[in-house]
Amino acid sequence: MSDIVGRLRNRLRADQPVDADVLLARLDALRRFLDAVDGHLPDDRLGPARTLVERAGTRLELSRDHTLVALAGATGSGKSSLFNAVARLDLSPVGVRRPTTGVAHACVWGPLEGATKLLDWIGVLPRHRFIRESPLDADDESALHGLILLDLPDFDSVQQAHRLEADRLLALVDLVIWVVDPQKYADRVVHDSYLREFHRHRDVTLVVLNQADRLSPAELPKVLADLRRLLDADGLAGVPLLTTSALDPDAVLELRATLEQTVAERQAALRKLAGDLDGVVTDLADVFAAPPPGARLDDATHRELVRALARSAGVPTVAAAVRSAYRHRAAGATGWPLVRSWRRLRPDPLRRLHLPGGGERDADQAAGAESLVAATSVPVPAPAARSAVGLAVREVAERAADGLPAPWPTAARSAARLREADLPDALDGAVARTDLGLDRRPLWWRLVGGLQWLLTLAAVAGVAWLLLGYLLRVLGLPELDNPQVGVVPMPTVLLLGGLLAGLLLALLVKPLISAAAGRAARRAEQRLTAAVDEVAEAYVVTPIREVLASYAAARESLERAGQPR
Numbered sequence: 001m002s003d004i005v006g007r008l009r010n011r012l013r014a015d016q017p018v019d020a021d022v023l024l025a026r027l028d029a030l031r032r033f034l035d036a037v038d039g040h041l042p043d044d045r046l047g048p049a050r051t052l053v054e055r056a057g058t059r060l061e062l063s064r065d066h067t068l069v070a071l072a073g074a075t076g077s078g079k080s081s082l083f084n085a086v087a088r089l090d091l092s093p094v095g096v097r098r099p100t101t102g103v104a105h106a107c108v109w110g111p112l113e114g115a116t117k118l119l120d121w122i123g124v125l126p127r128h129r130f131i132r133e134s135p136l137d138a139d140d141e142s143a144l145h146g147l148i149l150l151d152l153p154d155f156d157s158v159q160q161a162h163r164l165e166a167d168r169l170l171a172l173v174d175l176v177i178w179v180v181d182p183q184k185y186a187d188r189v190v191h192d193s194y195l196r197e198f199h200r201h202r203d204v205t206l207v208v209l210n211q212a213d214r215l216s217p218a219e220l221p222k223v224l225a226d227l228r229r230l231l232d233a234d235g236l237a238g239v240p241l242l243t244t245s246a247l248d249p250d251a252v253l254e255l256r257a258t259l260e261q262t263v264a265e266r267q268a269a270l271r272k273l274a275g276d277l278d279g280v281v282t283d284l285a286d287v288f289a290a291p292p293p294g295a296r297l298d299d300a301t302h303r304e305l306v307r308a309l310a311r312s313a314g315v316p317t318v319a320a321a322v323r324s325a326y327r328h329r330a331a332g333a334t335g336w337p338l339v340r341s342w343r344r345l346r347p348d349p350l351r352r353l354h355l356p357g358g359g360e361r362d363a364d365q366a367a368g369a370e371s372l373v374a375a376t377s378v379p380v381p382a383p384a385a386r387s388a389v390g391l392a393v394r395e396v397a398e399r400a401a402d403g404l405p406a407p408w409p410t411a412a413r414s415a416a417r418l419r420e421a422d423l424p425d426a427l428d429g430a431v432a433r434t435d436l437g438l439d440r441r442p443l444w445w446r447l448v449g450g451l452q453w454l455l456t457l458a459a460v461a462g463v464a465w466l467l468l469g470y471l472l473r474v475l476g477l478p479e480l481d482n483p484q485v486g487v488v489p490m491p492t493v494l495l496l497g498g499l500l501a502g503l504l505l506a507l508l509v510k511p512l513i514s515a516a517a518g519r520a521a522r523r524a525e526q527r528l529t530a531a532v533d534e535v536a537e538a539y540v541v542t543p544i545r546e547v548l549a550s551y552a553a554a555r556e557s558l559e560r561a562g563q564p565r
Contacts (some may be wrong), residue, residue: 003402006195008101010352012326016136016333017265017267018267018270018271018274019345020060020064020270020324020409021279021552022563023270023273023274024060025560026277026560026561026562026563027052027053027277027396027561029058029557029558029560029561030049030052030053030277030280030281030557030558031053032553032557033049033554033557033558033561034046034049034050034053034548035513036554036557037550037554039556040406040407040408040411040547040550040551041287041411042407043049045284045287048280048283049280049284052273052276052277052280054489055171055276056174056273056276056277057164057274058121059121059269060269060273062117062118062121063114063115063117063264064119064269065114065146065266066118066146066147066148067116067146067147067148067174067175067262067263067266067268067269068118068148068150068172068173068174068268068269069120069147069148069149069150069174069175069177069259069262069268070149070150070152070169070170070173070175070176070177071083071149071150071151071152071177071178071179071257072152072155072166072170072178072194073152073154073155073178073179073180073181073210074154074155074156074180074181074184074187074189075154075156075157076181076183076184076521077184077210077211078106078179078181078210078211078246079151079152079154079179079210080151080247081210082179082208082210082244082246082252082255083105083107083151083244083247084267085244085249085252085395086107086149086252086255086256086259087107087130087132087149087289088132088249088398089107089130089132091105091107091130091151098481098563101167102153102157102159102161103124103125103153104122104123104124104127104128104150104151104152104165104169105124105128105130105151106119106124106129106130106150106155107131107132107148107149107151108129108130108131108132108147108148108150109131109132109141109144109145109147109148109263110144110145110146110147111131112129112131113150119148121172122150122169122172122173123168123169123563124150126247132144140228143260143264144256144259144260144263144519145261147262147263147514148265149259150169150173152165152166152169152170153165153166154166155167155170155189155193155194156189156190157185169266170194170360172442173271173272174204174268174271174272175204175205175206175262175268175272176198176204176205176206177206177207177208177210177255178190178194178195178205178206178540179208179210180207180208180209180210180227181209181210181211181214181282182209182211182214182215182219182223183229185223185226185230186226186227186230186340188506191230191233191234195207195231195234195236195487196234198209198236199234199236200275200276200278200279200282201271201272201275201276201502202235202236202237202239203271203275204268204271204272204275205236205239206239206240206242206258207227207231207236207239207240207241208241208242208243208244208255209223209224209227209241209242209243209244210243210244210245210246211245211246212243212244212245212251213245213247213248220243224241224243225422227241228241230501240258242255242258243266251489267336267360269503273357277561278434278562280426281558281562282562283559283560284558285562286405287405287407287408288405288450288551288554288555289405290403290404290550291550291555292551292552292555293400293403293404293551294307297396297399297400297541297544297545298396298399298400300543301395301396301399302396302536303335304392304395305392305395305396305536305540305541306529306532306533307392308385308388308389308391308392308535309389309392309423309427309532310528310529310532310535311385311533312376312385312386312388312389312423312424312427312460313428313430313431313528313531313532314378314429314431315431315525315528315532316525317378318378318431318436318524318525318526318528319521319522319524319528320521321349321350321352321355322349322350322436322437322438322517322520322521322524322525323517323518323520323521324349324517325348325349325350325438326438326513326516326517326520326521327514327517328346328349329348329438330350330509330513330516330517331513333425333441333445333446333448333449334445334448334449334452334506334513335452335506336452336456336503336506337449337452337453338456343362349541350436350438353460353508353510355378355431366418376430378428378431389423390420393416393417393420393540394413394416396416396540396541396544397409397412397413397416397417397544397553398412398413400412400544400545400546400548401413401544401547404551408547409479410553411547412544412547412548415544415546415547416544417541417542418543419539419540419543422539423535423539423540426535426538427532427535428541430528430531430532430535431528431531431532431535433531434524434527434528434531436520436524436527436528437520437523437524437527438520438524438558442516444512448454448505448509450507452505452506455497455498455499455501455502455505456498456502457493457498458494458496458497458498459495459497459499459502460498461491461494461498462490462491462492462493462494462495462496462497462498463491464496465480465490465491465494466491466492466495468480468539469482469491475545484502518521540542
């Protein structure tokens, strides 16, 4: 951006014609710039750019065949007399000591119809418009066809309305002729408040030392040299400096020749708008001094944000609940069938948190019913966790906008915190929607559970066999011939073997359940973290990236708007 500003400041444009298509392309780039920075930069920084886009579009649309030239000067400079002398008619009232021009007067060379809309736009009343063309002098004035010469109110008038009107018109005209007189040519108001402010428009600026007839031949060169020195100090080096006198028709011939050349070139309006555009770009360059940052955010900072949000969302709590739920369900599926009903009386850890896989919504989902994500019962994050989220969000924004000029870091922080109030609900919804991986029972649960049932049935068969033998003995009936396993009867083997084998199987499976529960907890934590990452991306990272993208797009558009002609 600094190289663009350097070219804008250093190039001399007086000898370079302005291409209308290039100017339109630069203005279009400025429009794209305004779209990119909308909502990110304060209105006071964008006001001049918006005004220029609107004014330039209107000016070029109304007429490119007319040149608006304004005579601007202080009270007593002879501005109105010079206006009449150039027009060769008495059109504007003349005063010496008191300002007599309260409103702008316009003289149009050529048909008035083509200039009407332009005069309406700049606000010159119809009764103050004059046509400088007649069959008697058409040949003498034809070289100025297309010229609209304005006599502005005095910019040092004691009436504020006059000064405001002069300032308004100075921003709209294509070329300004500053009229000074030998007595007040060094007035600080003229130089500090006006001439110095037009240093970007020196190719559409002309300075006239009027009333030169009041100076002697020896005094005139000295005054011109001193005035040139002041103009150079104002940044107007190379600006044409002419001498005129409203009392001598020949003394305005050089000024008329200059106007004829300006009208013939049809460049004044383009150069004025180009100068305005240069000024806008230069004034905004400090806001885009740094190159645009990369689209990828700092990984370490991003991970810290996700960790902070995960803690705030209760991911560690949910992961612990998954571990406990896995153990609870695995023990219920692989434990002794006789005590499984007792285990079902204990609450499921996931069901207490209203989390998926807790069993409350599974039946409806299996039946095809539409399920709405309800709020979970994950404990509210502690103040320290909420504070960590705020710090992490701020850190992401600051790292992302690191090195950018003001106010972009502030814009990034504001974007990152724009939806901060919605984060708790978004995180809770993300946790509620995450599949924790406990909906399906592992196959080995069923195998162990089936084996437990076989062992239990063996023990029950042994008990029934023993009870049947006891009953036969009580009734005095012939007893059963029980097979022996060594010295132990088969019913006893079935009973004790089933019970001991079931207990041993439960003890052997317990380490497997613990290991599988740890894997399930880690898997659930990974899925929950991924869900939290999506929330972080949508609610924090994406708004920051939008700000960075706006910065990059705005900087590129501003560079295009500032490209040399």
